[in-house]
Amino acid sequence: MLARNGAPGDLDRLTQDLAQVTDAAGTVIPADAWRDDEALYLQFDLPGMDRAGIELVTERDTLTLTAERPSPIPAGARPVLTERPTGRFTRRLTLSDALDTASAEAAYDNGVLTLRIPLAAHAKPRRIAISGGSPRIPGGPARQLPAPSGPRSGPAG
Template sequence: MLMRTDPFRELDRLTERLWGTSAHPAAMPMDAYREGDTFVVQLDLPGVTPESIDLDVERNVLTVRAERRTAPGGDVEMVVAERPAGTFSRRLFLGEALDTDRIRASYDAGVLALRIPVAEQAKPRRIEISGGGGAGDRRLISG
């Protein structure tokens, strides 16, 4: 059986194992749900300071970046280092139905919560229809 090997990819894997680093930002666990006229996103970012969180919206793409610092420097010898450190990144593709100009963000107990209102044009609305015969022919239709 023939196998293709990429020596550079293998070198990256060995380096990651040895130093515990990754060339790619780690993803953050997320929950998302709709609550009435608001879309809610919750991202787990334990051990991250609010100052290290960066939120950007461009063309209905929300990018969340955060950084968790490594263990304290100086004369410290790590015995076990299992918690990921470095840059975390997540991109969310938001549809046209959300009002990205009114996003609210809060951070509490290691959870970043984003509240994104549903855009007015995406909400169901009632449309009045008038008939051609007269004023008595009007009726409302839910849309």
């Protein structure tokens, strides 16, 4: 998944996506990402944007965030200072297939969009029980695993 111990390259690919994506005006939607054993978490800074103007879409391995901030300057007014970016902003991230995007949850509070995407069941760490005896091999009786080959320690004979 999106960690060093997950599928190779996923974290690097996400980091590149986070660092390199800007919209046509050169404005990037700032983001942070982290994960634990249950989910991937993403936070995007979207100050001054109305929740109704924010859209999140996943398609295959791509997450697309689109947000719009209209200009507060009335039509016909002469701007004196315009430093805050306005218009439509888009951010695309490549996600791992180890995520369950169908169960994703998002919340928007105080200008921060938080997204939680659970890990798919096959990507979650799990403990494998160890039993006594030899493992069953399909199509045959239980067999002993071959002894390891290599130099043996002990007296030479």
